[in-house]
Amino acid sequence: MADGDPTALVTAAAGGDTQAWNALVERYAPLVYATCRRWRLDAADAADVSQTVWLRLVENLPKLREPKALPGWLMTTAAHECTRFYRSRRRERPDDLTTLLDRTPADDTDPIDAGLIRDELHAAMRVAFAELPERCRTLFSLLMTDPPAAYTEISTRLAMPCGAIGPTRSRCLDRLRRSAALQTLIADAGHAVRR
Amino acid sequence: MTSNDWQESDEALLQVLTQALHTPDPTPASVREAARAVYTWRTIEAELAELVHDSRVDELAMAGLRAEEADLRTLSFESSTLTIELGVSTTALLGQLVPPGPTEVTVHREGSAAYSVPVDPDGTFRIAPPPTGLITLTCADVVTAAFHL
16 A cells, blocks of 8 residues: 555445455554553553454444544544453452552653553554655655665655755654644643643 | 654654664564454444443442442443343343344354344343353344443
């Protein structure tokens, strides 16, 4: 799939295309899983809740109003299902209240939490990158080589004058930053700080 | 802590992106497999009955209820045409369809074959022993949202 916008994949998956569904899973499963982990679920519980989130997506595919915002929808649904998970656990093991009432998303003052947050950020970055237009992805790939490709080489590869590379780079970075995955992350972090 | 610099600085953003793309993805393969597998749970013609009430979740949202005070779990699902009320005890899953009509209910359970139970003319059905794990119930052209038992 050349272009990164998930709309076509969502539409195809809603229409019964298994390959489109698998492509959605391939791209977004790490983000769902990382979000569950950031909600401090252990690996086994995060796997269970992830599956529930994907079932929610199967159920909601035909009526997803903004397929473009899919990463945000997945992250919000994951947070919701994690909360549900903790509530049902409280029911099964009421004596464990003190530990469970502690359950909140990770914050970055703790080294383990910092790892969970970094993993989620990386997962969101990979999703945001995958959703970029191909031109941006190619440009970033060239800039990320070590050492970075020379502007003259980039110019040839992208059929773009050298003078346009800087502005394109900054437009692509802006687009990356405005992606649904990263915006959801920023909104969520802002919420955590205010709490 | 400068971990959020990427929100402002282009250099920091490119740096985090580079790290992200060079870090191996820690997601277990089984997580992707499970996510691919749920696609087969999709029922194209069926209308989704949303979970509108779950005593386990709703009552706990109100503080103070102890486990022994709520030993029968109840769940309600609603679609535009059908309401499905469930009561879960340790020995059986009891259901009531409103309005009555469908003559059987099909149970889909993670990792095992689907099976059906009859519904009586009053719209009640009984599944014993109760299924466990992640399940959905299908009645005629309505399917419940997946739920855990």
